[in-house]
Amino acid sequence: MGNKDKSSHKWIHPNGVKFLIIALLVLGVFFRFVNLDKKVYWGDEVFTSLRIAGYTLTEATQELFNNKPKTLAELHQYQQPRPDKGITDTIKSLAAEDSQHPPLYYIIAHYWEKLFGSELAVKRSLPALISLLAFPGIYFLCWELFxxxxxxxxxxxxxxxxxxxxxxxxxxREYSLWTVTILLSSWLLLRAMRLNTKFSWIIYAASLPLLLYTYLFSILIAIGQAIYVFVSEGWRWHKKQIAFLFASSFGLLTFTPWLWIVVNSLSSIQSTTSQFAEKxxxxxxxxxxxxxxxxxxxxxxxxxxxxxxxxxxxxxxxxxxxxxxxxxxxxxxxxxxxxxxxxxxxxxxxxxxxxxxxxxxxxxxxxxxxxxxxxxxxxxxxxxxxxxxxxxxxxxxxxxxxxxxxxxxxxxxxxxxxxxxxxxxxxxxxxxxxxxxxxxxxxxxxxxxxxxxxWNKYGSYYNPEVARIINQHKSPLVISSGYVPRVLSLSYFLQPEVKIQFIPQANISQIPPGFTEVFLYRPSAEKLKYRRWQQLNYKIETVYRSPPIYDYLEPISRHSDIWIWKLTKRS
Structure with a gap:
């Protein structure tokens, strides 16, 4: 390389640019780990912990809806691995109720929490650590691509x-791992196409199960990679196309067991994602x-x-x-x-x-x-x-x-x-x-x-405000007949003195004795209940109703509406 090129590279890498890159990397790492336990632990994260612990939602609902007030510690047992539930229970839970989420991240998280505990900061430190791998991932992808x-x-x-x-x-959730596996698979594909050796194609093939078992939409990534290989290399059969077919076939073959589960659970997947089909x-x-x-x-x-x-x-x-x-x-x-x-x-x-x-x-x-x-x-x-x-x-x-x-x-x-x-x-x-x-x-x-x-906390967005209202009281009871993950999400902001009781809709008017302050969390059919509580000689007060989170997206705004009632027995 001539003097001109050397001086050019020196000009491109001045100390100021190097410092800027290092500073931004340090900030990027800092932002990923600061206040890990501060933000709302929302419904989907609760779902993840439920799966990691080896519970199905059906099982947790049946155990919780027993008309008995629960302490927060009792509720959080459903959010951490237990000795009587192993990794097979985690996989079975996903297969039974949540097959659109393949099990790789949940398996890693299961062992992570068994090793380091289930505190909120510990739970979130795993995806934060995984996200750091995106830095070398996109760096090597750019080096291979450009x-x-x-x-x-x-x-x-x-x-x-x-x-x-x-x-x-x-x-x-598995999205930081998905980012990393997309970058890894993409880099290894380009590398295999450049080197075109057996080992490079084997390494690429090994990355595909990681990609596919991280997130179901990885199938679209694999399709995109197939289109890329055949369009960029031509549709005639060459060694690269044949090697790619063997590698992708291996990836698809390893994913076939879970794909079979997905195919047999399509109706369940459609019901759990139905809100995204609203026009x-x-x-x-x-x-x-x-x-x-x-x-x-x-x-x-x-x-x-x-x-x-x-x-x-x-x-x-x-x-x-x-x-x-x-x-x-x-x-x-x-x-x-x-x-x-x-x-x-x-x-x-x-x-x-x-x-x-x-x-x-x-x-x-x-x-x-x-x-x-x-x-x-x-x-x-x-x-x-x-x-x-x-x-x-x-x-x-x-x-x-x-x-x-x-x-x-x-x-x-x-x-x-x-x-x-x-x-x-x-x-x-x-x-x-x-x-x-x-x-x-x-x-x-x-x-x-x-x-x-x-904004990404959706229906749990206002839980801090709701919790502050409840925490003002000495020993309150929160009653809910609704969705268990939403209540568990709220529980992470409540004081230990608060108790929560899940009561079936038909019996929601039965309040246990010993509580001076009782709150109804996210009740449905408000007007009907209002008349019922008046008949039972309760003074009822709406203490909170959330505004919409999104002013431009009506369907999700409706799902974010939160009502909190305070019930007080009339003298």
Missing amino acids: NSPMVGWVAVTIVAVSPFHVLYAQEV VDLRSLLQIWSFNLSRVFIDLDSQGKVVNFGNPIAVVIRVAVILSIAILVGYSIYFICDRTPKRVWLFILTLMGVTGLALILPDLIVGGIRSGVPRYLVPCYLGIQLAVAYTIFMMCYAEIFPHTSYGNTGFDSGGIFSLGINSKKFSHLWRSIALAMLSVGVLSCTISSQAESW
Whole structure:
């Protein structure tokens, strides 16, 4: 390498840039572990702990609905592994009631909690630790895809302070593991295609069971990889296609037992995900998509809006932020397609496109909001971040390589010169864009890290406020006839003196003696109950009703409505 190239690399890696990368990585790690036990432990996390402990929801419901007040310690027994329940019970629980969630994460979490305990911070430390593997994952993927370690470092910093990735790194769910297995499988596929050795294909084949047993939508990732291999290499039979078929067949074969369970549980899966089949108009879908896209880079409001400053200017700011992000993402995808060889842009498009289209098309054709669930779109967000990372690096530093290309892969690194714009000023503009993008990510993570609840907590969002009302009393009783995971979610914010009683709907008017303050949590058929309690000589007071979490998504808003009644015996 000549002196010019050496000086170029020195200019690309000044101490300031190195410090920035290290600082963002440190912040990314910090945000993933700070206040792990502070945010709401919401219903889906309760479900996860129920499965990890080896219980089915049916079993827990039957045991809890016995008309006896329970202490919080008694309730939390259903949230931690027990000596009489092993890993087979965890797998059976998932297979019986929740087969859309394959068991890999739950198996890991089961042994994690047996080793380290079941405190909330311990539970969440596992996905947080797993999420750190996304840093080397996306770095090596970028190196394999772009033949450039610097693009990899840009991508690592973007992922490190992405509020979306930080948010799901702190959830007792499998989404951080899914992110890692997507990156691992993608990297190993590209590596196998480049080396084309038996060992490289064996390693790729070994990654597929990890991917498939992490999340059911990994099937879409595998389909996208198949499309990528055959389109990029041509449809004629060559060694690469044959090797890929053997590797993918191995992955599918290992997943067949769980796939059989899924096929036989389709009716159960449809019933548990029925809320996402509710129809919304196209305008609402567009709003949801735009908000979800913005959350990859900026997430300043706990209720799901980009910004919420409490005045009309907020609407203008919100639209401007979303449009800016949409333009950045759209241009980055265009730039990738225009400036990189087929093997690069096709990989990114298939990574995003197969999952995206599989969710978007049913919503457009038959209705639903599946494409509005952010956690389903992890592959799309990773593809977007890859495109943005490459575009930012090329736009900031392309003038250093006006006559070279990465690894002779056909990259047009002339970049900004072909635009006829002063390259120096243009690169400074893009550095400002990159700095602004990373800054709002850090700001978003800072605000979120201090919050008790956030938009992804859905029906459990207002539990801290509900708990504060109940905790004001000395020895209250909370009565519920409803959904067990929601009540268990609330219990993590209650004082130890509070007792909870599950009573069947038909017997909910039977209050045990010895409690001066009684609360009804999320009752249904409010008007009917109101008359019933008056007849039983109780004074009834509505002490809390939650506002909607999302002002742009009516179906989920309805599911988030919470009522709390306080019952007092008349003298």
